[in-house]
Amino acid sequence: MLLYIHIPFCSSKCGYCAFNSFVDKEGEIDAYVRALCKDIRHSLKRNTQTITSIFFGGGTPNFLDSKYYDRIFEVIHKNASVSKDCEISIECNVNLLSLAWCKDLFALGANRLSIGIQSFDENKLAFLQREHRAKDIALNVECALNAGFENLSCDLIINTPLDSKSIIEADIANALKLPISHISVYALSIDEGSRFALESKRLAKALQPNALESKEDFCFFARELLENAGFYQYEVSNYAKDSKQGADSMRCKHNVGYWQGREYIGCGAGAVGRIGNRRVRAYPQLDNYINTPSKRLVEALSQRDLCMENIMLGLRCVLGVEMGVVEKFFTDKLALEECIGFLLGGKKCHIRKENGQDFLVANELFLSDEIALWLFARE
Structure with missing residues (x-):
């Protein structure tokens, strides 16, 4: 944690x-x-x-x-x-x-x-x-x-x-x-x-x-x-x-x-945390926080929200994003295969293997946001 x-x-x-x-x-x-x-x-x-x-x-x-x-x-x-x-x-x-x-x-x-x-x-x-x-x-x-x-x-x-x-x-x-x-x-x-x-x-x-x-x-x-x-x-x-x-x-x-999508606790004025599918934020205003430090504003995240966040963050790092997360995001498996085929064939990404898992990794990290947005637009 x-x-x-x-x-x-x-x-x-x-x-x-x-x-x-x-x-x-x-x-x-x-x-x-x-x-x-x-x-x-x-x-x-x-x-x-x-x-x-x-x-x-x-x-x-x-x-x-x-x-x-x-x-x-x-x-x-x-x-x-x-x-x-x-x-x-x-x-x-x-x-x-x-x-x-x-x-x-x-x-x-x-x-x-x-x-x-x-x-x-x-x-x-x-x-x-x-x-x-x-x-x-x-x-x-x-x-x-x-x-x-x-x-x-x-x-x-x-x-x-x-x-x-x-x-x-x-x-x-x-x-x-x-x-x-x-x-x-x-x-x-x-x-x-x-x-x-x-x-x-x-x-x-x-x-x-x-x-x-x-x-x-x-x-x-x-x-x-x-x-x-x-x-x-x-x-x-x-x-x-x-x-x-x-x-x-x-x-x-x-x-x-963070880039691997791990859970985290946030403490302090305006601090953000995420446990499971709940993102929580403490009051940002100093007086409000001092008076009610354990109070949190709660945002419920859907599986799609979590997948999008993990894809966006994961592609920014050389560790990449788990293919299982990308697969969860796509409801159309044919579209998924076409997208991955294009990214790998066009040398925009490559697959990294670790402990029996596949990770999609951007070949150019400065283009990671564009790659993520391109994926989102094709689901």
């Missing part, structure tokens, strides 16, 4: 961020953590499965003092069986990383940090409305390493109005100098609810100078640079470093669980 815990507090809101997060709410932190502990206790008592992955997302999880994590981890261990090799990931902002905080979290059992670097270019950082400076990155990441963290990941954003191949090349080159084993490269998107969405007209004008260099070219270019450096693409936006333990060990186990 996967466990996601949402920490919604931030010191500032980045222009591209549409996540459920809040600024200037430090006075609510103590009440929130009390509510969160009640939520975790309630959610885990109803679960009989071993927790194999815990992911703290945000918001900015390292905005919280480590003393709060003492309470959170205590509640988790009192109310759930946590596997010995459980991956415990925490998202972090560079400017809030400190040696003391990292040591405290490592001592509690956290073993993976996902650090939001986004860029090493000062102009690009300013455009993205990040608080840290490029000169601070290496020193602060070193804090995590010195505290004992060996599994470090960083996020980079591409396809901003300021990007060029030279800037992307410099960003990746600087990231590769860090002691990291995983890199996520996300294409900038203008999502509803973000500040950039509100300023979409101004942003559209800013995007015009780079019209000659397509977003797709930047994605392929970034992948080429990373693969040449020993990082391989295992999901549309994620790259793992080859290592003595094997490249698989560097994958984010938590996210792989």
